[in-house]
Amino acid sequence: MKLIIQIPCYNEAETLEVALNDLPKHIDGIDKIEYLIINDGSKDNTVEVARNWGVHYVVNFKKNKGLAKGFMAGLDACLRNGADIIVNTDADNQYNGDDIEKLVRPIIDGKADIVIGARPIDQTEHFSPLKKKLQHFGSWVVRKASKSDIPDAPSGFRAYSRDAAMRLNVVNEYTYTLETIVQAGRERIPMESVDIRTNAELRPSRLFSSMLGYVKKSMLTIIRAYIMYKPLQFFSICGAIPFLIGFILGVRYLVFIAMGIDGGHVQSLILASTLMMLGFMTFIVGLQADVIAANRKILEDVQYHVRKLDYDNAAAKDEDKIEA
Incomplete structure (x- = not known):
């Protein structure tokens, strides 16, 4: 079983190596672990840092396209390179790398296809009181829209089985976190949540410039996803x-x-x-x-079967090259 850990990056040269060093090198039940970064139009030497560290794959965007498009491009590259499980984490080392084993365990055991890490929001010191309340409220709205019990919907620390990754579609250009939960909940893709730890903040979040902008974009994303599926x-x-x-x-x-x-x-x-x-x-x-x-x-459904044929053929060709 092959695990690929993907990291979206935008000017992450200062923190990327810290995040990479924190990633696991071995997990029981996983035969091979590989690493991939999505360079989302970085202007610094993010790619150089990644290659010097030994990252296996680099997805390059010449211009910044945003977190949602970067996430989907990473899934595409992981699937084409034969990933059985895909883990998404952040380049700012927000999440504890040792908890990746907790993320992938339900997938290895066949209990879930999507696993989302639940952060200790109330105990996270660099979250303001307002942000903590908004995180809880946003997760509650997503639970209602998706009919799921995911406690931390905005968390970007998550794992996907190969089958679940091939079924995902993200149409908004803001973030993948909320829309994919609504989609998975409405499509009844098995999801679980596990408690995870977070590290000290290395840099401020770049996902939103203001709290009002974050709330507005998040609510629009949730409403749009709900309209699509119901x-x-x-x-x-x-x-x-x-x-x-x-x-x-x-x-x-x-x-x-x-x-x-x-x-x-x-x-x-x-x-x-x-x-x-x-x-x-x-x-x-x-x-x-x-x-x-x-x-x-x-x-x-048609897209899923086309993707399956495409990705399975791509993975088979890579295995043939390795054997040759």
């Missing part, structure tokens, strides 16, 4: 609100008519009709979106 439910809820308000106004108008008070309430009747039509049209949009979502599921 469009009928989302639009039905949105449509039910104006429809019910309009229905109540309509009943109110009929009550006035029954009481013989029929003057001066035509505006209420017009508003009731408008709101009920708006709610009904929103529900129709939900039906159309649900049909599109059904077609997307078919396309994802």
